[in-house]
Amino acid sequence: MMPLSDRLSSYRQALLALQREQFKLQFPSPAPSIEEARFEEELQGLARWLEARFTEFSCLQELTTEIIQGSLLEEVLARIYDAFERIIPYDRIGCALLSDDGQQVRSYWARSRNQSAPLLKAGFTARLAGSSLEPILHSHQPRIINNLADYLHQHPESTATRLILQEGILSSLTCPLIAEGKAIGFLFFSSCQIGTYQALHQRIFLNIARQVSLLIEKSHLYQQVHELNQQLMQALAQLKEQSCRDALTGLLHRGAIMEFLTKMQAESERAGTPCAVIMADVDHFKQINDSHGHPAGDRVLQAVAQTLREQVRDYDAVGRYGGEEFLILLRDRDHHTACLTAERIRHAIAALTLQTAKGQPLPVTLSLGVAMCDPKALDNTERLLSAADTALYQAKRHGRNRVCSYHAGDAHR
Known part of the structure; x- marks a missing residue:
């Protein structure tokens, strides 16, 4: 089976290739799991689809050169809002996109001169079939409604019209994106x-409709790639994090610590x-296993690991060094503070209230050894770990259940 790091690297390379428009x-094959095989198939499908669509894009006309700098859809729509004022009057521009199956229309974005929160929010969804928007797509012609109050009176079922009226909008030009x-x-x-x-405004939009539609579609594709990239990077980070963790305790495993x-x-x-560095060991752990079972x-071990995490800062580290032995690494701590931390950990472990499967009390204690990094005496990890040990x-x-520290070759309580 291919190492996890190699497969993650292949996914990173795939993302970089898509960003460079290399489809x-x-x-590497075979994929180690059905889920990863499906994910790779989806990436291949996306690459084929992007390749087919990007080859169809043409240069935009002069009007849209101001908005071509945007790559993600929201950036492009914001530039449309800034650029179109010279040719089409508006107080608000909104964009709605069709679902993948073409059955629904979903409000995606809007910007208005009205500073109050929009009532027709992003995510508002309606069925296309039977709606007043369906004929607009079929005809490819923009629709003008110059009195939305009258329109709502004639179509009281139109929730979108009612909401847009409440925003103060009184007339609209609805333009299909084809x-x-x-x-x-x-x-x-x-x-x-x-x-x-x-x-006149209908004709103006029709003259630039193809370029605007292509631009919006292209930026939407980039948006999808960007979101996929974010999701994949998050998944890769989670996989990397999981690969550094001990399966039983969730702490860093020996290599990571x-x-x-x-x-x-x-x-x-x-x-x-x-x-x-604090090296900690569960006292009489073999006896616990022998008397009460693995x-x-x-x-x-899980209870001790959870307690250790709770007793250190986020930028310190705790790992399972091996068996019942743990390693606690403290940044920017002097000897006195490190020993106080070790004592706090020891008390927290001793205060645990664990029980056996039969409900019997199960006392747990830790022994801990503290060693300070010393570039002169403890100048490498082996010597530092040896000192903590x-x-x-x-x-x-x-006698166990205590903290001892290392100084210049001697151990002191």
């Missing part, structure tokens, strides 16, 4: 005056700030 995607024969949605130019729109330690030591040396031991051994030897 021949290659993925890109290469494919209906994609509508642009709504609206005015706070009655009788704003004339046949060691990588964190190496980085922390380097940062500490560069900045001249202190940092500390499920009880697992519950103990020495201090932990002293805590065990002196």
Whole structure:
């Protein structure tokens, strides 16, 4: 099976290829799971669809050169709002898009000179079939309504008209967006005056309808790629995070906590700030497993892991070093503060109220060894871990459930 990092890298390369408008995607085979195979098929399908659509785009006419700088749909619509005022009057512009199956119209975006919150919000959805918008798509002709109050009186079932009237809009020019024969949605130019729109405004939009429709469709495609990119990057981050975690406790596994330690030591040396390592071990853990079974031991480890997370700062780190042994890494902490933190952890673990499967009390304690990063004496991770382990051994030897620290080759309580 291919390593997770290699497959994640192939997905990153696919995204970069799409961003460069390179649509021949290659993925290693076979996919390790049905879900990943389906995801790769969807990416391939998206690549084929993008390739087919992008080849159809033509250069925009002079009017739309001001808005071509936008790439995402909301950017393009904002530029349309700024650019079209010279040729079509409006107080509000809205955009609605058709669903993938063409059965519904969904309000996507709107901008108005009215500073109050819009009542016809993004996400408002209506069926296309049987609506007054359906004939507009069939005819490819913009529709003028110069008195929306009269229109609502004749069509009281129109929720969208009622909401837009409440925003102060009194007339509208509804323009179909048709890109290469494919209906994609509508642009709504609206005015706070009655009788704003004339046949001239219909003709003006028809002259630029193809370019505007293509531009909106292209930016919508970019928007979809952008959103897919965000979703995939989030998924990749989650997968990477999961790959660094111990399955039982959710803490960083040994490799990840060691990588964190190496980085922390380097940062500490560069900045001249202190940092500390605490090695902790669950006392008498073998006895817990032998007396109460491994499920009880697992519950103990999970409870200890949760408590450790709660007792450190977000920018510190906690990992499962092995078995019942944990590693706690503290940034920017001097010796005194590190020991106080270790004591706080010890008390928090001792205060846990765990029970066996039979309801019997299950006391848990930790022994902890503290070592400070020292570029002179403890100049690498092996020596630092050895120092923390020495201090932990002293805590065990002196009776367990205690904190010991390492100083210049000696361990002190």
